[in-house]
Amino acid sequence: xTEPLTPTALAGQRAHPAPGGPPGGxxxxxxxxxxxxxxxxxxxxxxxxxxVIGNPLSSVERFSHxxxxxxxxxxxxxxxxxxxxxxxxxxxxxxxxxxxDVLRAIAEVCFMPLTFGGxxxxxxxxxARLAVGADKVALNTAAFETPELIEQAARRxxxxxxxxxxxxxxxxxGWEVRVDGGRRATGLDxxxxxxxxxxxxxxxxxxxxxxxxxxxxxxxLELIRHVTDAVEIPLVACGGVGRYEHFAPAILxxxxxxxxxxNIFHFFELSYPQAKxxxxxxxxxxxxxRLGSKYLPREPSYDRARxxxxxxxxxxxxxxxxxxxxxxxxxxxxxxxxxxxxxxxxSISAAPMEFDAAGKCTGCQMxxxxxxxxxxxxxRRTELLHDLVExxxxxxxxxxxxxxxxxxGKDSYFQVHVVKEVLGLNPLLVTYDGNNWTEVxxxxxxxxxxxxxADHIVVRPSVETLxxxxxxxxxVMGDMNWHAHVGIMTVxxxxxxxxxxxxxxxxxHGYLDLCGQFSMDDFPEVTYRDRxxxxxxxxxxxxxxxREGLTAQQLDTWKYPSDTRLLELDLRGLFLGNYVHWEANAxxxxxxxxxxxxxxxxxxxxxxxxxxxxxxxxxxxxxxxLKYIKFGYGRGTxxxxxxxxxxxxxxxxxxxxxxxxDPVKPRDLLRWLDYVGMTEETFDRMADTFRDPxxxxxxxxxxVRDRLERSRP
Amino acid sequence: MIAVIDSxxxxxxxxxxxxRRIGAEAKPTRDPTEVAAAGSLLLPGVxxxxxxxxxxxxxxxxxxxxxxxxxxKPVLGICLGMQLLAGESEEFGMHEGLGLIPGRVRRLRPQxxxxxxxxxxxxxxxxxxxxxxxxxxxxxxxxxxxxxVIDCAVEEDAAxxxxxxxxxxxxxxxxxxxFGAQFHPEKSQDAGLAVLDAFRRIGEALQ
Numbered sequence: 001x002t003e004p005l006t007p008t009a010l011a012g013q014r015a016h017p018a019p020g021g022p023p024g025g026x027x028x029x030x031x032x033x034x035x036x037x038x039x040x041x042x043x044x045x046x047x048x049x050x051x052v053i054g055n056p057l058s059s060v061e062r063f064s065h066x067x068x069x070x071x072x073x074x075x076x077x078x079x080x081x082x083x084x085x086x087x088x089x090x091x092x093x094x095x096x097x098x099x100x101d102v103l104r105a106i107a108e109v110c111f112m113p114l115t116f117g118g119x120x121x122x123x124x125x126x127x128a129r130l131a132v133g134a135d136k137v138a139l140n141t142a143a144f145e146t147p148e149l150i151e152q153a154a155r156r157x158x159x160x161x162x163x164x165x166x167x168x169x170x171x172x173x174g175w176e177v178r179v180d181g182g183r184r185a186t187g188l189d190x191x192x193x194x195x196x197x198x199x200x201x202x203x204x205x206x207x208x209x210x211x212x213x214x215x216x217x218x219x220x221l222e223l224i225r226h227v228t229d230a231v232e233i234p235l236v237a238c239g240g241v242g243r244y245e246h247f248a249p250a251i252l253x254x255x256x257x258x259x260x261x262x263n264i265f266h267f268f269e270l271s272y273p274q275a276k277x278x279x280x281x282x283x284x285x286x287x288x289x290r291l292g293s294k295y296l297p298r299e300p301s302y303d304r305a306r307x308x309x310x311x312x313x314x315x316x317x318x319x320x321x322x323x324x325x326x327x328x329x330x331x332x333x334x335x336x337x338x339x340x341x342x343x344x345x346x347s348i349s350a351a352p353m354e355f356d357a358a359g360k361c362t363g364c365q366m367x368x369x370x371x372x373x374x375x376x377x378x379x380r381r382t383e384l385l386h387d388l389v390e391x392x393x394x395x396x397x398x399x400x401x402x403x404x405x406x407x408x409g410k411d412s413y414f415q416v417h418v419v420k421e422v423l424g425l426n427p428l429l430v431t432y433d434g435n436n437w438t439e440v441x442x443x444x445x446x447x448x449x450x451x452x453x454a455d456h457i458v459v460r461p462s463v464e465t466l467x468x469x470x471x472x473x474x475x476v477m478g479d480m481n482w483h484a485h486v487g488i489m490t491v492x493x494x495x496x497x498x499x500x501x502x503x504x505x506x507x508x509h510g511y512l513d514l515c516g517q518f519s520m521d522d523f524p525e526v527t528y529r530d531r532x533x534x535x536x537x538x539x540x541x542x543x544x545x546x547r548e549g550l551t552a553q554q555l556d557t558w559k560y561p562s563d564t565r566l567l568e569l570d571l572r573g574l575f576l577g578n579y580v581h582w583e584a585n586a587x588x589x590x591x592x593x594x595x596x597x598x599x600x601x602x603x604x605x606x607x608x609x610x611x612x613x614x615x616x617x618x619x620x621x622x623x624x625x626l627k628y629i630k631f632g633y634g635r636g637t638x639x640x641x642x643x644x645x646x647x648x649x650x651x652x653x654x655x656x657x658x659x660x661x662d663p664v665k666p667r668d669l670l671r672w673l674d675y676v677g678m679t680e681e682t683f684d685r686m687a688d689t690f691r692d693p694x695x696x697x698x699x700x701x702x703x704v705r706d707r708l709e710r711s712r713p
Numbered sequence: 714m715i716a717v718i719d720s721x722x723x724x725x726x727x728x729x730x731x732x733r734r735i736g737a738e739a740k741p742t743r744d745p746t747e748v749a750a751a752g753s754l755l756l757p758g759v760x761x762x763x764x765x766x767x768x769x770x771x772x773x774x775x776x777x778x779x780x781x782x783x784x785x786k787p788v789l790g791i792c793l794g795m796q797l798l799a800g801e802s803e804e805f806g807m808h809e810g811l812g813l814i815p816g817r818v819r820r821l822r823p824q825x826x827x828x829x830x831x832x833x834x835x836x837x838x839x840x841x842x843x844x845x846x847x848x849x850x851x852x853x854x855x856x857x858x859x860x861x862v863i864d865c866a867v868e869e870d871a872a873x874x875x876x877x878x879x880x881x882x883x884x885x886x887x888x889x890x891x892f893g894a895q896f897h898p899e900k901s902q903d904a905g906l907a908v909l910d911a912f913r914r915i916g917e918a919l920q
Contacts, residue, residue, distance in 0.1 A: 025826075025833075026834055064902070107730060108730055111899070112900060112901075113856055131726065287834045287854045294907075295734050295735055296734065
């Protein structure tokens with residue numbers, strides 16, 4: 001039942017009973033906010049810097065497992081560019097590039113109230129969003145430009161679904177409302193503006209603090225109180241949360257009806273349940289914490305018939321070289337590719353990145369931020385790490401102190417060195433064995449238990465199972481190394497969960513390093529969402545069940561610990577790179593001289609570097625060649641970018657290396673074809689069906705792409 | 714098969730998504746013949762009572778719904794759909810409803826410090842043995858958006874109540890196989906999906 005709210009209807013009532021007020025009112029809420037920008041979820045800083053988190057669908061689905069009270073999704077896209085996930089090899093995606101297409105797909109996995117905002121200009125915009133699954137619609141700039149819109153919308157759809165969103169910035173005198181994503185000043189005081197919006201029929205206020213955005217220093221409680229004192233309608237506070245303890249004061253001290261946050265929910269496992277637990281303990285009468293859903297299990301269930309048809313269609317395309325069918329909507333998706341003005345990274349990439357106004361990628365931006373971190377800040381971070389491990393260290397000898405995920409590479413050696421020598425922990429080393437070792441890589445891995453006097457578990461799935469997974473993953477997602485990406489992110493966590501060890505160490509956060517996915521203050525940890533979305537591309541082990549006869553038992557290696565177990569153990573997977581200065585070139589000296597790490601001079605076909613990925617001969621080879629087939633770039637690009645950022649290479653030389661190495665068809669392909677029993681022709685045809693239409697054109701029987709050229713011959 | 718009444722005044726998309734999620738066979742319809750033939754009926758709705766009844770009358774759905782319920786076949790009203798099951802409503806003047814549940818729809822009575830509409834997650838007190846709540850844990854919360862509630866003439870028809878200040882409001886009903894939920898089960902996660910699931914099973918048991 002809905003009705004327009006009138007001032008009389010509200011007279012004399014307070015919208016936000018203090019906790020312990022009259023019984024029976026609704027519970028206060030804890031609300032995640034997702035920022036959607038051109039098709040992907042971003043992390044925001046001061047309304048200016050936006051780093052890509054990833055696929056909106058996997059984030060929403062994860063929130064559904066955590067039973068969040070309510071969800072706010074804000075579209076902060078600019079200009080006319082549509083929404084695009086930027087790659088077609090993902091299991092979870094949406095069709096179309098309109099915001100309504102994204103919203104419709106979100107509504108399919110969202111069983112909680114959903115507020116949708118951003119770029120809402122007309123009554124029709126509101127109606128369209130409500131029709132595809134939003135429960136409430138938020139208006140911001142449009143409310144400022146045409147305040148009557150709020151009145152008309154409340155009359156037509158009911159106040160309960162009209163949210164007025166206010167972005168406020170601190171000034172010398174108080175606060176000022178800004179519109180247009182914070183770019184335009186209005187001269188309005190947020191409390192006066194909120195009162196006006198309430199009078200016009202808004203049912204709720206969403207208040208965001210621009211200067212606190214992404215800072216992680218806590219809410220601007222004075223601002224929140226300033227506005228809650230002025231209105232009767234409920235207020236959702238947003239902006240500034242960096243720790244779970246930050247939520248409660250917004251409700252208890254500043255009388256907000258709901259405490260919202262964006263960034264924090266992306267970076268930590270079970271962040272929402274943990275935040276709720278903390279706020280409940282602080283006395284906020286939230287809805288009780290519940291984990292999991294009987295109807296929406298964490299491991300996705302796949303539409304078998306649909307997937308069978310999809311696979312059969314791909315096999316047909318490969319068989320008949322039907323590339324127009326393999327590149328649907330090519331005309332729509334093809335767009336000029338840009339390259340970072342500083343390194344060689346393209347705008348269409350496997351790694352999520354953005355460019356700033358000057359055309360510099362987030363990877364370069366973050367590398368600069370990282371390089372500017374002074375020694376005393378690294379000291380503070382190491383101190384943080386010391387405090388953290390003290391909480392998890394074993395006190396009674398019943399288990400190892402921590403697990404270290406190792407591949408036997410130079411980074412693994414450095415990690416174990418830090419864990420043992422700097423932190424003084426007794427680790428259990430855990431390795432996933434994907435059966436693709438180089439000889440020197442294998443020797444380095446086997447040597448670790450001796451070099452470090454540490455226990456070492458190597459998990460070695462059946463070779464026959466691996467062959468099947470190689471073949472299947474190649475056909476399904478154009479990447480045979482699914483088993484390795486997922487195995488590495490699963491096995492160490494699983495061993496830790498089974499042995500009751502609450503701490504797992506990984507090395508660097510790959511995406512932070514490569515494309516600046518997070519800020520250096522985010523301290524991202526291992527999460528199920530990140531594992532499923534980025535490492536598994538939405539394909540959980542259950543996808544392969546029954547394909548090539550694979551059973552649940554055979555797929556056991558790739559099963560992640562349950563959420564219940566993760567919460568009970570408070571299991572955390574940390575990336576050492578967030579706490580310890582990571583200087584790959586300096587590590588080599590240490591690990592060779594002190595621990596006997598064996599350097600390989602054996603060159604790879606697809607990169608000039610000889611140090612990386614010794615644990616998996618295909619990682620720099622076939623796997624990377626497939627990345628080139630899909631996106632038009634490979635390891636040559638990845639490695640030159642890192643060297644440019646480390647000031648070891650200039651861009652002109654890098655471009656030459658990229659153009660030399662990226663297109664090379666590697667020799668390890670022969671081993672792989674022999675391993676899985678496939679002809680090269682079958683491989684090529686299948687690979688061609690994965691060419692991304694954003695990059696590749698099929699012209700006169702040849703595949704063509706735009707490439708980066710040197711500015712001087 | 715659950716026929717979901719598509720009168721043009723509801724969040725039918727969310728309701729259908731939720732029914733798909735619990736594995737129910739469901740179909741949106743505004744065709745009186747299909748309504749008459751359906752095993753179970755679901756009547757969603759948002760908006761004002763008068764508009765809701767007018768939409769049902771416009772599509773010739775009033776009689777088929779009444780006949781369906783009086784024939785002992787399961788029907789579930791959600792939010793405004795539950796209110797429409799009542800005899801009458803006082804929202805914006807007096808209106809006649811479907812008359813399947815003796816009672817009258819009236820406005821919530823807030824105390825100081827409370828507000829109408831009541832929007833958010835609320836706990837409810839469930840009547841022991843209520844079929845819709847067979848799988849609902851005692852502390853389950855549901856999502857509400859409403860200003861009006863039903864006063865049942867027959868106290869036994871009330872299956873769930875909400876304490877709203879000193880107002881005891883009926884927010885779920887069961888009378889034979891006529892059910893109602895004032896909250897939004899399609900937006901209440903597992904607690905809500907379990908209610909829809911219970912309704913699905915009641916229908917399937919009769920097939």
